[in-house]
Amino acid sequence: MNSIESRINELIEIINKASYEYYVNDNPSITDQEYDDYYNELIKLESKYPELKREDSPTLRVGGDVVEKFSKVTHKSPMLSFDDIFNEDEIVSFDERIRKTCPNASYTLEPKMDGLSGSLVYEKGILVRAATRGDGVIGEDITHNVKTIKSVPLKLTKDIDIEVRGEIYMSKKSFEKCNVERKKKGEPLFANPRNAAAGSVRQLDSSIAAKRNLDFMAYFLPNPDVYNIKTQDESLKFLKELGFVTNYKLNGIAKNVKEIISYIDDLSEKRKDLPFEIDGVVLKVNNLDDEAKLGFTQRVPRWGIAYKFPAIEVLTTLKEIKFTVGRTGKITPNAIFSPVHVAGSVVSKATLHNEDYCIDKDIRVGDVISIRKAGDVIPEVVEVKKERRTGKETPFKMIETCPMCGSKLVKEDANYFCKNLNCPARSIEGLIHFASRDTMNIDGLGDRIIEDFYNMGFIKNIPDIYKLEKHKEDLIELEGFGNKSINNLLDSIQNSKKNSLEKVLFALGIRYVGKKTAKILAKYYKNIDNLIKADEQELTNINDVGSVIAKSIKEYFSNEKNIALINELKALGLNFEYISTSTDSRLDGTTYVLTGTLERYKREELTNILENLGAKVTSSVTKNTTGVIVGDKPGSKYDKALKLGVKIYKEEDIEELIK
DSSP: OHHHHHHHHHHHHHHHHHHIIIIIOOSSSSSSSHHHHHHHHHHHHHHHHOGGGGOOOGGGOOOOOOOOSSSEEEEEEEOOOOOOOSSHHHHHHHHHHHHHOOOOOEEEEEEEESEEEEEEEEEOOOOOOOEOOOTTSEEOOHHHHHTTTTTTTBSSSSSOEEEEEEEEOOOOOHHHHHHHHHHHOOOOHHHSSHHHHHHHHOOSHHHHHHOOOOOOEEOSSSSSGGGGGHHHHHHHHHHHTTOOOOOOOTTTTSSSSHHHHHHHHHHHGGGSSSSSSSSEEEEEESBHHHHHHBBBBBSBBBEEEEOOOOOOOEEEEEEEEEEETTSEEEEEEEEEEEEEEEETTTEEEEEOHHHHHHHHHOOTOOOOOOEETTTEEEEEEEEEEEEGGSOOEEOOOOSBBBBTTBBBBBETTTEEOOOOOOHHHHHHHHHHHHSSSSOOOOOOOOOOOOOOOOTTTTTHHHHHHHHHHGGGHHHHSSTTHHHHHHHHHHHHHHHHHTTTTHHHHHHTTTTTTTHHHHHHHHHHHBHHHHHOOOHHHHHHSSTTOHHHHHHHHHHHOOOOHHHHHHHHHHTTTTOOBBSSSOOOOTTTEEEEEEBBOOOSSSSSHHHHHHHHOEEEEEOOOTOOOOOOEBBOOOOHHHHHHHHOOOEEEEEEGGHHHHO
């Protein structure tokens, strides 16, 4: 019997060591086949000699324990959550608040796992209890389910009494597999990995939790001083030594706000390629003496905060559908909804595109809708939560006349247009576009000012902008204006005359000609007269200019009113020549991608340098990419470049590339 017991103990040690190497060090020491052989041998021995089965046996992970209900557990110290912040200004405020008490503070930066918090208690190195966070003071006993989680050590590497806190979560791979199984069985699908993990740890039958392949990431020790630990960073290293999985490869340390922002930007880029979901970054004061000085409020720790990534989707209620008129006369329905925080800002409206979009989604006033920002920039309605309807919602109905001038609308393809060229809304939107930052960049001529000047009769069309000086005395008399502000505005208007051709091309509002296309056309034709004379076939032969854009350009320049506008602007002194910032075009025909944190250049600055040398700078790596310029902590673009064999340029190589 002693030899059997010795073999069982030996097998447990082998399996535990293999699990540690696999989960904690990410460096398997034995093959999967060997692991399975040892594991199956252990099962057979424990089945034959059940009296020798240890309470920390890895075979417990298959589950099978069933509880009648969840017992309540009182935490020795409260499991408090952190306050949330959403933007750089709030990070700065947090740092300033910390430095009033701890002027030399540094921070640990950790991915904020999107799961649920759990507390694990060990006695003499053996797991004896696991509990949910609950209300922070009282949680539920989920020991039977947590024992099935393979990344939770049932026995630590040290025989100590300790409480460890962390995140119970479901990986993306396990989540997909779980939903495939549920679909086969006709069961409702889990909405996201967090819901799946939460539902799994609250199963009375632990065999269900075992099949769902949960994971655990340790991140906190409630009483680190007992183990002579001085910093949060040391806590994480100690947890790893004990046999816990931590995010040591992704964690960081920052001494200031700049380093915090850099870490957040880098992690945000890596986010989609991680094997698990994260929804932000947790900032904690690293030095535990500083932590003690800062202490707690009744609700949250003062020494930590959670930065939340821009929300992917949030729910709100559609209060109204408002129709607006664009600079081309296009009528756009817009959703007006209860304000929500998404992608770092509060939004209360989103485009509904056109009639077909509203009908296809069956959008109704009063609906609960989900909102997200496309590319983290433009709010959009993702879907209608039809299951939440009460029957009081109002179906969508397209208007028949322009909401501004009352003209009959004309439908072209999927969109409706106001064809009245004198429609006030069309004129105002066109003027706003002309003066905006990406076009003529007239500082002091913002949306509200243009609308006011239009209604007062000072600016009715684009040339009027350049005739504004004759109204100077009248403008100075307006409330909110003075001699200095009017002079600054007039100087900015004068300076805009010197803009390169691509700026004014984009500003004119030619349909389908955006910022990028305008730059391509300006570089190719050099001046407006050459472009006006170009035929449609010639235009389609230019890279990135298709037949739809070519047709739109020809239609614009075939209109006598548009030619008259250009001639009037020429007479007013506007430049219609392409102004190259460099005579060097040695990078013509090349394409580069930037990734990681650059030290010597801002991204926009380096992008401009490369483009002025003739290169294209894109956001995605393909086999046609010339090179990937890599800064500190590069993301998935770097990995893809290696896979495709695309040349890698480190930051120190850039000078050689552009000098």
